[in-house]
Amino acid sequence: MKKISEDDLTLLYYGEHDDPALAATVASSQELSARFDALCEELKRVDSFLPPEPDEDYGVEVWRRISPKLAAESPTSGGTKNTFGRSWLSALSQPRFSLAGVFSLVVVAVLAFMLGRNGVQQTNVDAPDLVANPATLLEGIDLAGINSEQLLARTVSGHLEQVNLVLTQFANMTESSPTEAEWATDMLVANRLYRQVASKRGNHKLAAFLADLEPLLIEMAYQAHTNSPATRERMQQEVKDGLLFRVRVMANQLNKPGIST
Amino acid sequence: MAFRELVLEHSHAMFRLAWRLTCDKSAADDIVQEAFIKAWRKLGDFKMQSSFQTWLHRITVNTAMDYLRKQARHKHFETKEPEWETAPQAVETLNAGEQIDLREQTEAAMMKLSEIERTALLLRHFEGHSIKEIAQILDLTTGACKQAVFRAVRKMRIELRPLVTT
Numbered sequence: 001m002k003k004i005s006e007d008d009l010t011l012l013y014y015g016e017h018d019d020p021a022l023a024a025t026v027a028s029s030q031e032l033s034a035r036f037d038a039l040c041e042e043l044k045r046v047d048s049f050l051p052p053e054p055d056e057d058y059g060v061e062v063w064r065r066i067s068p069k070l071a072a073e074s075p076t077s078g079g080t081k082n083t084f085g086r087s088w089l090s091a092l093s094q095p096r097f098s099l100a101g102v103f104s105l106v107v108v109a110v111l112a113f114m115l116g117r118n119g120v121q122q123t124n125v126d127a128p129d130l131v132a133n134p135a136t137l138l139e140g141i142d143l144a145g146i147n148s149e150q151l152l153a154r155t156v157s158g159h160l161e162q163v164n165l166v167l168t169q170f171a172n173m174t175e176s177s178p179t180e181a182e183w184a185t186d187m188l189v190a191n192r193l194y195r196q197v198a199s200k201r202g203n204h205k206l207a208a209f210l211a212d213l214e215p216l217l218i219e220m221a222y223q224a225h226t227n228s229p230a231t232r233e234r235m236q237q238e239v240k241d242g243l244l245f246r247v248r249v250m251a252n253q254l255n256k257p258g259i260s261t
Numbered sequence: 262m263a264f265r266e267l268v269l270e271h272s273h274a275m276f277r278l279a280w281r282l283t284c285d286k287s288a289a290d291d292i293v294q295e296a297f298i299k300a301w302r303k304l305g306d307f308k309m310q311s312s313f314q315t316w317l318h319r320i321t322v323n324t325a326m327d328y329l330r331k332q333a334r335h336k337h338f339e340t341k342e343p344e345w346e347t348a349p350q351a352v353e354t355l356n357a358g359e360q361i362d363l364r365e366q367t368e369a370a371m372m373k374l375s376e377i378e379r380t381a382l383l384l385r386h387f388e389g390h391s392i393k394e395i396a397q398i399l400d401l402t403t404g405a406c407k408q409a410v411f412r413a414v415r416k417m418r419i420e421l422r423p424l425v426t427t
Contacts, residue, residue: 014385039414043421046417054276058273
């Protein structure tokens, strides 16, 4: 019988030994069992290497600290020129859109890449399906077979529907909340992403429309909590007076078959 | 789900990993934040070949190693005060004094390992990563990673054996 080393026992302890019969072999041998027990006992002591447990809302605190920096990382943030020298494609490779899970973070990058491609004409996949079930995108879809104009229209339409919800909530709340700012941040980064795509694809009307949304989203994301009630009321009025309506109209237009504005 | 949800979901685990790599709460906080910012920048590089958690752990480990190198933490570990006052109770069968002693000795033993050995052991023992995943995280071959775990286990056993028999 092959000699069982300490390394074999270590692999057995961590459930990584290639030989599925090793456990039985060890169990049937008094000497091996004793060695394995000693290993278990000693490694159990490693468990005492315990970190201090962070507060329950530690994640919230981390997000609070990093979110301004994340927004600042946006290649076109703050209304300034793009000083990062990044190409639009590399900018698009950073997912910014709230979809439905970890998959969606990857999907956004893929979507953005597809949307930015030239010369793609035909669609095999319905955009809403992609959004609802992003995993399908990763299952061997022919990327060259996507109608990127239609995909852009449908994706931005979904984005505008979310903006619509956020703005509606904003227009009807008397006080700002952290959730409001967080949603606005998400909307803002997604908005920039799609604006860049639209601009690159020559859809200047859509790009201009998305650009019009940004000042309000910026204000909601970063200044809402410091704004005076009067300022908030002014912003809410701006939303009610026309922006909300324009968002809904544009979302509907983009959702019509064959229309990409 | 937005990036925020990922931060909320993974912050605790990343803190625990960062703390175990540095034994410093403040450093762990900084590493978690920096790692998330790096993750945000690199999201486009994320491949589905590994799990998102594995990918995040890789970034956390690299950030922690950078931090350790910059701060020359190894020396600091040997002299710094332990942070056990906020740590949860570990081994119920020992009295408080014995627990602190055990923790300190375990920490000291951990810090005697090389960075690679310690990280490999932490990822295997506490985070439950497979050898293959650890190899991805540490950018090692599977064989080299396995050897790092073996060396770490051997060293830890030598250090911890007296604590078991006493």
